Amino acid sequence: MTEIIVVTSGKGGVGKTTTSASLACGLARRGKRVAVIDFDIGLRNLDLIMGCERRVVYDFVNVINGECVLKQALIKDKRLETLHVLAASQTRDKDALTEEGVRRVLDELIAEEFDYIICDSPAGIEKGAHLAMYFADRAVVVVNPEVSSVRDSDRILGLLASKTHRSANGNGGVKEHLLLTRYNPRRVANGEMLSVGDIKEILGLDVIGVIPESPDVLAASNAGVPVILNDDSDAASAYDDAVARLLGEELPLRFLEEPKRGFFARVFGG
């Protein structure tokens, strides 16, 4: 059984691609067969975050247009054997993605017995975002603890409930989860940032992960190695917990409180 998961948010720059890359790696590391697809046509970026930008020969739109077969366009990850990347096209043609074309590619991946297909949505609510969510069984809505991101997430939740294949066909709808990124426990404690509880309450949805704000995320994108693969990082552990929860494990949320500082650090600052 293949499960299609869309990673979406409405607002740009909240960490959709970072999250797609890390969830895909985390699932593959647990032995699942995973394909991660960049739906941001015209603004390809998943390849950079995954570190395979120089290996893109064919892309998503090439497959849809029949200019190559799916196998030629799927880039096998060099670190994880069961992980595959399908890059977005750089075309400026807004109509390059079609519902029929996307359906065909997804059907082929399902026939190839992939366990998970991760759809990395573009920002906004235009065609790319619509098609990224349209065939999803589940949605991971990435949200920053910040007013515009929370409001946009709610807009996306409205679309997930009305403009998807599952909602249109009465298949019980898309299962939705929130994933908070850039969470800063110190600022939450000081009352400068919305807390997990606040966001849960406003959006009325369960939280599948809280990723603490961390310099490791930028370092990971600089290197082209998804942050989840950094064994020494809290952000990586938080993403790995989120993967476990996706797979049905029940784990308490971690990194919601500021790490305790030692006596000297408190006295001398820093």
Place this chain on the structure above:
Amino acid sequence: MGLLAMFRSKPTSASIAKERLRIIVAQERGGRGGPDYLPLLRRELLQVIHKYVNVDPEAVQINLEREAGHEVLEFSVALPEKPGA
């Protein structure tokens, strides 16, 4: 800082954010799924009412309720109190 913050009378910026979001999300959810003409209808009705009574835009409420098999468009206007009454 944490203890001091508890005694501060000023609400924190996070609590202001939460309150604003609670209101706007509820409002936007209310209008969701309704016909696209609803906002325009609201505005035009408001203009007509304005010709006769000076009401506050906030005092006009439109609700779309779905019941089994039919929809009810509920429209309510709170009239201002008569001056000197």
